[in-house]
Amino acid sequence: MLAALLSVSLPFLLCVVLVNTDLFDSVPVDLDQGHYAEKRVHALPAFLAMPCNCAVNVGYICVGLYWLLWNRTDTEPDQSRYMRQVFALMALFYAPVQWTRLTVLRRAPAVLDQWLTLPIFAWVPVWIRYIEEPPGQWSGAHGAALELCSLLSYGLTLLHPRGFEAALGAHVVLAVHAAVRLQLKHGDRHTCTVLLLAVLSCAGFVVLKLLDHQLARYRLFRRFTGHFWSKVCDVLQFHLSFRFLTALGQRVQQNRTKAAARQE
Template structure:
């Protein structure tokens, strides 16, 4: 029998390949993206010149994406352990696996954008961001009353199609992202009301802080070096990715606490 993690990996891979193919076909070539070194504050430090190849001219912004892979792999491993000892259900594991396999892919996609500075890589980076936030809403619906395959498919389809806003408005991505963040926060709050566990408060608050930090630091990337030259190395964009990785970690932690609590309650009721 194929493990749930492998099955989920195949599904996420298929959808990722479809997204890559649609971007490759040029459907989003008119979308506004920020491409070029002028949009990044990080400058190629002299100490890297003798160590790294010239094409790796933003090492901090490149290597930070390994953080997504580490967090994703960590929680995939934890999910496998929980499933093995029956602390979570098979459907619960699918939610964890999907979110964290997406995280590992997202790290690779962002690294490709930084290294190539290709428009289509930037488009894929933007587009792939949206399902992350929608998955938080789907996750909350799953814990609340169950959502099913059809429900998951519906909301993820809506999420993916929302990127078409970029075709009709210059700031279509920002509008779609803002709506996704609202959906994610609403879902997280609604499920907390059903399972008001004090232990879950801290990761929820930190996830909000890191989300706000991610947005602020990215927008302030070019302004921060005016305050201190240090931000030409440890740039706002680099720090925003640190915040984003920690946000993903806290979301995992939040749903870990709620999922384990829900299953413990159900086990006690069945006895």
């Protein structure tokens, strides 16, 4: 747990420091209420001023705590536990950032909200690479390098107004490609269903956020807006990613154990 906490908290603190400098002053982020279709309720405290968009962040906390404390088997390897705990801590760290962005509508949390999305997506191919590697051949250096590249890719925002969208799109494609490859090698009908639901949730996360204002023209989306349902989809894709990766991680481990037993 300590190793996972340090792996998440140290880069997080570095990002917090950098977003509070003038490094990202040129990055286009939306800092006004008009960016969100949900209307602020001024009678409520600032941290609940957009009650639905704010409260949905509890979902990240619930998913993060569930998978952080999840332990269905005593045979889970330490490295596999580390992979799970890092991903769970990412969810727990992300929730207050998004919540703060909605509360204060300032540049630093808005930039941090975008930036942290990238290493979260990057952790999926890192975890998959660990599952695919033969026992004893996994090197943490690969995961650290991929996460570093992910963090540095946010620098695209300094080169082009759509830099974040380009970086995020590349991360999504990389994560989905790695997941499909793992499914084709080791999956079954159950994991295929989970993967399909995760991909659909990811699509909902992107599309519903983009259509936030357009959907608000309809009564159904005036309080529970497109942005709210986008975050619901994001929470779901977190949970489904955990289900997919833990299930296939256990299966690959069991298959290797059986193969080793037959060889003996």
